Amino acid sequence: MKAFSLSVLASLVGLTVILCLLVLLGRRIIHFIFSFVFKRITTEPYWSNLFESYNLAKMIGLGRMIETELRSAHGKPPNRPFGRRQGVSPWQDLFFNPVYLYRLPLLDYTTVGTGVVIGPEARHPLKLKIPILIGGMAYGTALSARTKQGLALGATMAGTATNTGNGPFLPAERTAAEKLIIQYSRGSWAKDLEVLQEADAVEIQLGQGLWGPAPAEVPASRLARNPKLRHLLGARPGEKAEIPPRLLEAQTGQEIAGLIADLRAQTGGVPIGFKLGGTQWLERELEILVRANPDFIAIDGLEGGTHGGLGSTLDSLGTPTLFALVRARRFLDQKKLTGKISLLVGGGLYSSMDFLKALALGADAVFIGTVALLALVHTQAVKVLPWEPPTALIFESSGQKQKFQIDQGGQSLANFLKASVQEMQVAALCLGKDHLTAVDKRDLSSINQELASYLGLQWCGDPAQE
Structure with a gap:
């Protein structure tokens, strides 16, 4: 001693x-x-x-x-997590117009309504307490099971839905999620009746953000190290799992309509919709899609994040979120489909005012990914910093994924969502609006004359017009 x-x-x-x-x-x-x-x-x-x-x-x-x-x-294209480095949609040039006496502001922000219905004409519409959803992020091919459970838990605590992404179905995610959107992938997995009947909505994935319809694969060597993932993806030993660049079972308008009808029958009438990336051909794509009578359309703009997208494409493929949103809303208005087909939008939306501006420009709801993961990890990042990035906690391929605490992450995400909605309610109060869905482009002005003219808004240098 x-x-x-x-x-x-x-x-x-x-x-x-x-x-x-x-x-x-x-x-x-x-x-x-x-x-x-x-x-x-x-x-x-x-x-x-x-x-x-x-x-x-x-x-x-x-x-x-x-x-x-x-x-x-x-000797390979580098896979860059989270997508484009810089946003290009000019959200920063838009400002809300508060009222004082012209229209009285509300007295209590808590009276501002926040609920939203996705697929109002579906037999079983998706009813959410807030207009912010968790976007599609895949288990196994990107995120770990613990991360997916944390996202589902946080969404449930905040009163919204989460999305399976284009990976395999994860029963633990279904258990943690009160509302779950199952993504009908371009891959061959998660399409059996037993899985589809677990959905509160089904999203047919045609492509996403700046990744577009690009193919993807999970190498056989990686699947060999993860037999559970290989089994869920339906790959044989020694085979790779592939996501082709298009939906092989439905490639024409007629086949797309048949797929929608089949999914409605199999799921008992939950909302069925499409997800695609922003493109200059957007109206032509939408023309084909609306003929199939979907319940919602989700558009992922150029700024949308993705796991492992090729660096060279991530700066140049797609259409910026703001412009894709405006064009989609105009298309649905012209077709008199507003109120029938819900419009969801995502890609480069990071703050409560980004969310509210998107609603004002015509989105029925927004979906988020990168910022949701940032909120989910929160202070747990110190478990791996400074030697590894915070992403080491959330990716399936990481050796540090078991350090992520599901309950703590879920609470952090729920806190972010609740705080964001409160900020949106306060802004609506200042506009004299009693529901977030009542905020529209008349509540916006812009310092950019060209943008104001394009959007049909008031320029900040001109007096308001009725």
């Missing part, structure tokens, strides 16, 4: 001496390093100067520079 005490004391003394030396020598060490680097940068010619890396990063962009190195290292 005495020897142990002496060893502990010696260790403490040693640490104290080392700390003292660091304090005494710290300034000199830092000065030496700084002087060495500064002299190199300010005296060496550019061809051998470290500062040239800064010039390259500024010219090419740090992200493109890193992705160039990844391509060079692996």
